[in-house]
Amino acid sequence: MLTLLLILLPIAAGVITLLSGDRLAKQVALLGGLVSLGVAVTAWMQFDPAAGSQFGFKYAWVASGGISFAAGIDGISMVLVLLTTFLTPLIILSAFKHEYKNSATFYSLILFMESALIGVFTATDAFLFYLFFEAALIPVYFLAAVWGGENRLKVTLKFFIYTIFGSLFMMVALVYLYYQTPGTHSSEITAFYQLQLSPMVQGFIFWAFFIAFAIKMPLFPFHTWQPDTYTESPTPATMLLSGIMLKMGVYGLIRFLLPIVPEGMETWGMMAMILSVIGIIYGSIIAIQQSDMKRLIAYSSFAHVGLMAAGVFSSSLNGLQGALIQMLAHGINVIGLFFIIDIIYSRTKTRYLDQLGGISQSTPHLSVYFMVLLLGSVALPLTNGFVGEFLLLSSVFQYDGWLGAIAGLTIILGSVYMLRLFQKSMFGPKSKWVEGFQDLTASERAVLLPLIIMVFWIGIYPSTFLKLTEPAVSQLLQLVNN
Amino acid sequence: MYPIILLSFLGVVTLFLGFSKSKNILLPATLLFLIIALASNFIEWNKGPLLYFYDMLRVDNVTLAFNGIILLSAFMIVAISGGFQDNADSEPAEYYGLMLFSLVGAIMMVGFEHLIMLFIGVEILSVAMYILTGSNKRNLRSNEAALKYFLMGAFATGFMLFGMTLLYGATGSFKLAQIQGFASNIPAGTQSYILYAGLLLLLIGMLFKVSAAPFHFWTPDVYEGAPTIFTTFMSTVVKTAGFAALFRLLSSSFSNIYGFWWIVIAAIAVLTLLVGNIGATSQNSFKRMLAYSGISHAGYLLIALTALTKPSQNAIIFYSLAYSLSTISAFGVLMLVSKEKTIEGQPNERYEAFNGLAKQNPLLAFVLAVSMLSLAGIPLTAGFWGKFFIFTSAAERGIIWITVIAVLMSTVGIYYYFRVIISSYLKEGDLIKIRVAPFYQVILVLATFLTILFGLAPGIFEGFM
Numbered sequence: 001m002l003t004l005l006l007i008l009l010p011i012a013a014g015v016i017t018l019l020s021g022d023r024l025a026k027q028v029a030l031l032g033g034l035v036s037l038g039v040a041v042t043a044w045m046q047f048d049p050a051a052g053s054q055f056g057f058k059y060a061w062v063a064s065g066g067i068s069f070a071a072g073i074d075g076i077s078m079v080l081v082l083l084t085t086f087l088t089p090l091i092i093l094s095a096f097k098h099e100y101k102n103s104a105t106f107y108s109l110i111l112f113m114e115s116a117l118i119g120v121f122t123a124t125d126a127f128l129f130y131l132f133f134e135a136a137l138i139p140v141y142f143l144a145a146v147w148g149g150e151n152r153l154k155v156t157l158k159f160f161i162y163t164i165f166g167s168l169f170m171m172v173a174l175v176y177l178y179y180q181t182p183g184t185h186s187s188e189i190t191a192f193y194q195l196q197l198s199p200m201v202q203g204f205i206f207w208a209f210f211i212a213f214a215i216k217m218p219l220f221p222f223h224t225w226q227p228d229t230y231t232e233s234p235t236p237a238t239m240l241l242s243g244i245m246l247k248m249g250v251y252g253l254i255r256f257l258l259p260i261v262p263e264g265m266e267t268w269g270m271m272a273m274i275l276s277v278i279g280i281i282y283g284s285i286i287a288i289q290q291s292d293m294k295r296l297i298a299y300s301s302f303a304h305v306g307l308m309a310a311g312v313f314s315s316s317l318n319g320l321q322g323a324l325i326q327m328l329a330h331g332i333n334v335i336g337l338f339f340i341i342d343i344i345y346s347r348t349k350t351r352y353l354d355q356l357g358g359i360s361q362s363t364p365h366l367s368v369y370f371m372v373l374l375l376g377s378v379a380l381p382l383t384n385g386f387v388g389e390f391l392l393l394s395s396v397f398q399y400d401g402w403l404g405a406i407a408g409l410t411i412i413l414g415s416v417y418m419l420r421l422f423q424k425s426m427f428g429p430k431s432k433w434v435e436g437f438q439d440l441t442a443s444e445r446a447v448l449l450p451l452i453i454m455v456f457w458i459g460i461y462p463s464t465f466l467k468l469t470e471p472a473v474s475q476l477l478q479l480v481n482n
Numbered sequence: 483m484y485p486i487i488l489l490s491f492l493g494v495v496t497l498f499l500g501f502s503k504s505k506n507i508l509l510p511a512t513l514l515f516l517i518i519a520l521a522s523n524f525i526e527w528n529k530g531p532l533l534y535f536y537d538m539l540r541v542d543n544v545t546l547a548f549n550g551i552i553l554l555s556a557f558m559i560v561a562i563s564g565g566f567q568d569n570a571d572s573e574p575a576e577y578y579g580l581m582l583f584s585l586v587g588a589i590m591m592v593g594f595e596h597l598i599m600l601f602i603g604v605e606i607l608s609v610a611m612y613i614l615t616g617s618n619k620r621n622l623r624s625n626e627a628a629l630k631y632f633l634m635g636a637f638a639t640g641f642m643l644f645g646m647t648l649l650y651g652a653t654g655s656f657k658l659a660q661i662q663g664f665a666s667n668i669p670a671g672t673q674s675y676i677l678y679a680g681l682l683l684l685l686i687g688m689l690f691k692v693s694a695a696p697f698h699f700w701t702p703d704v705y706e707g708a709p710t711i712f713t714t715f716m717s718t719v720v721k722t723a724g725f726a727a728l729f730r731l732l733s734s735s736f737s738n739i740y741g742f743w744w745i746v747i748a749a750i751a752v753l754t755l756l757v758g759n760i761g762a763t764s765q766n767s768f769k770r771m772l773a774y775s776g777i778s779h780a781g782y783l784l785i786a787l788t789a790l791t792k793p794s795q796n797a798i799i800f801y802s803l804a805y806s807l808s809t810i811s812a813f814g815v816l817m818l819v820s821k822e823k824t825i826e827g828q829p830n831e832r833y834e835a836f837n838g839l840a841k842q843n844p845l846l847a848f849v850l851a852v853s854m855l856s857l858a859g860i861p862l863t864a865g866f867w868g869k870f871f872i873f874t875s876a877a878e879r880g881i882i883w884i885t886v887i888a889v890l891m892s893t894v895g896i897y898y899y900f901r902v903i904i905s906s907y908l909k910e911g912d913l914i915k916i917r918v919a920p921f922y923q924v925i926l927v928l929a930t931f932l933t934i935l936f937g938l939a940p941g942i943f944e945g946f947m
Contacts, residue, residue: 060941061939061941062867062940062941063941064793064796064871130861131861131862134860134861134866135861135862137860138855138860138862142907145904145907145908146907146908152908153904153908153909157897157900157904160896160900161893161896161897164860164892164893164896165890165893168889168892168893169886169889171870171873171889172873172877172882172885172886172889175873175874175877175885176877176882178874178877179874179877179878
């Protein structure tokens with residue numbers, strides 16, 4: 001039942017936010033986010049990693065379509081639910097300093113999004129997963145399209161069509177799989193795991209799933225919607241997109257692609273792997289050349305997600321564990337970085353590195369927080385990025401030595417663009433744009449501090465989270481290897 | 483059965499009401515008549531298959547469900563018609579009378595057991611539509627549309643009659659059951675070409691009525707030219723009746739020669755999807771876009787016909803309901819908005835007319851947005867489940883490729899449906915606050931509410947079936 005509560009709470013909070021009017025919206029939304037976090041932490045406390053899917057419930061929903069409203073939490077879901085509920089209040093808090101018009105709608109959309117995301121990560125019915133997967137798009141579309149930058153209309157429409165396009169293929173695959181289940185058909189994900197599909201069918205299903213998830217993450221060459229959308233969206237929406245939504249894609253790979261079509265993986269996995277590795281290098285190189293800070297982080301995010309996908313496609317314990325912990329780490333780092341860029345932008349009205357410089361002279365706090373998040377992102381040992389990146393690279397290396405070597409370049413390239421970002425904005429002579437730059441306010445610190453704590457927690461003691469996911473991941477791998 | 487008798491009688495009563503001095507009584511009276519018809523429709527619910535008129539008309543739960551959708555749509559459309567009081571030339575009694583008569587035709591199409599009934603039903607419905615299309619007498623566009631519709635419709639009727647004649651020649655009967663008997667007893671290795679030719683010609687006639695490509699050429703012009711209220715009627719009632727009839731025809735008489743006709747319907751479905759969706763992208767007029775979108779929805783419904791599985795029937799019913807609700811909301815908002823703005827004395831039906839709608843009229847913008855999301859098939863609206871059920875019915879038959887094409891085309895759909903949402907929510911405009919009559923508002927809210935309700939819990943509907 002806790003799962004149902006987790007899905008419904010943000011919706012309820014969103015509705016209350018909407019009703020409470022523009023003046024109170026912020027506080028109510030934050031409260032709603034915090035309550036959800038509280039419930040998630042309670043679930044975590046009671047959670048037994050070895051026991052498989054827990055807190056489940058199931059209602060028949062559309063009997064003839066074989067759809068039931070069924071959800072539950074296993075180790076993999078738990079990590080992502082924690083990530084979602086942890087980040088959402090921070091995203092809400094980070095929006096506090098802006099005065100958004102119609103703020104009640106704005107904040108309730110964030111909460112609706114949270115609910116859909118938790119639904120995606122906990123659904124145990126394939127069609128329910130699909131519903132949430134699609135439904136998550138609508139709030140974020142409106143967030144980006146109503147409160148976004150100048151080109152928002154074109155960009156968000158492209159984003160919407162692109163991602164729906166991918167997921168519809170997944171729907172076809174799901175419907176097909178549904179009719180392959182024996183007896184009275186079932187759309188439970190575990191029922192799909194039992195299917196014996198011919199190699200050719202596995203190939204088709206592989207691509208249907210791959211395209212859906214690759215567009216969402218995004219992987220090379222399906223990424224073209226991403227930088228524009230990230231840049232044009234208001235920062236809270238960008239945070240939702242990069243911090244949580246792209247994890248839907250990686251989660252989908254782990255939950256659907258690997259276990260359902262293992263033979264398809266054998267045939268086409270190498271190709272997917274190569275695409276992922278191309279994405280890593282390509283994203284990094286473009287990131288190096290960016291001057292707009294938001295775009296830079298967008299491309300770095302694109303590079304990082306490539307590495308996660310590569311880990312998943314290696315279908316090894318290290319790869320999957322690495323991908324999961326990296327999802328956590330990436331979510332935390334990227335949200336922190338976008339927030340800092342938003343702070344810089346709201347004070348200087350520019351995001352261009354060429355126009356910035358010397359911020360650190362007046363901002364000891366900002367510089368330190370920024371640096372820690374950067375180093376986390378660059379994967380310095382003892383920070384959160386290191387654990388994931390290490391596991392991921394070792395898994396890719398085991399899969400194929402050459403690919404591993406190429407993917408390893410990400411560490412060097414990552415340092416190049418990240419340090420360049422820091423150097424150009426924080427050091428050097430003070431530009432005219434940064435005159436009178438104020439250091440962090442208390443509420444800004446309230447957003448960054450939890451993130452910094454998590455950077456070190458995951459970096460120093462990752463087993464808190466690795467232990468959580470390990471039983472679920474090994475179980476999944478057993479399925480794949482059978 | 484009851485609605486046929488009642489509506490024929492009440493249609494005449496409506497005409498007589500037209501003689502009274504006060505025209506204000508017509509709208510409430512017609513609404514009342516429709517409620518009576520709707521209620522009487524469900525008297526026979528669960529009474530099992532009943533046959534009337536020398537076994538020429540059939541009543542069972544499926545036909546009652548289709549009738550229910552048709553009557554509900556008609557009720558909602560009449561409710562937002564506003565009594566035709568703003569136009570001095572209008573003849574409300576005749577319009578309402580014709581609408582009631584046309585419903586008789588629609589109900590005959592839904593429940594026919596005999597091809598003559600189908601023919602009479604189609605003609606009653608069509609003739610009423612020809613007249614209503616041209617009802618805006620002083621508008622050239624309306625006149626042209628009526629003439630075009632009439633000429634093309636007459637042609638289609640010719641095909642249909644010829645098809646029926648051939649079927650009679652082949653099978654010796656107009657009764658569906660006997661045609662089925664003949665079609666299922668064709669000796670192996672032989673072909674009955676007369677039967678096949680008859681079926682194809684009959685299909686052409688019917689496909690014309692539901693505006694499937696390549697018989698769709700009249701649709702955009704007629705939809706655009708007809709007064710919007712009748713366009714709404716055409717695109718919901720006529721389409722639902724047409725698909726109910728097609729489904730009955732194919733499922734009860736020709737299911738045994740599925741192998742012969744399925745590929746024909748499949749090809750037409752694909753063509754219709756392509757024409758409808760691609761045609762809609764290049765429109766600047768919202769009304770024309772809805773016409774093309776109507777064509778594309780005929781394409782989705784044809785997929786359910788292609789599959790012809792048990793779920794197909796429910797899929798068609800659900801889809802028709804979802805589509806009718808959304809279409810009525812969309813046209814309903816269009817009528818309000820286009821009246822506010824005019825180009826050269828005509829209502830402005832372009833996308834730009836919706837600019838800034840959300841700011842002054844949040845309710846209208848929301849109704850419009852939900853209807854567009856539903857037509858586009860976005861989850862948590864009824865339209866999504868409509869598409870979903872159709873895709874599953876095709877998948878059950880194992881026709882995956884057609885679903886893939888439909889999926890591609892649905893993505894195209896998002897482009898043009900979202901243009902309206904973008905106009906109303908994201909663009910600046912100078913629309914003032916539009917006054918919406920309370921009853922009008924109730925209908926729009928009801929349609930939106932049902933769209934969302936069926937989107938959240940399509941199971942409600944299933945329990946009902």
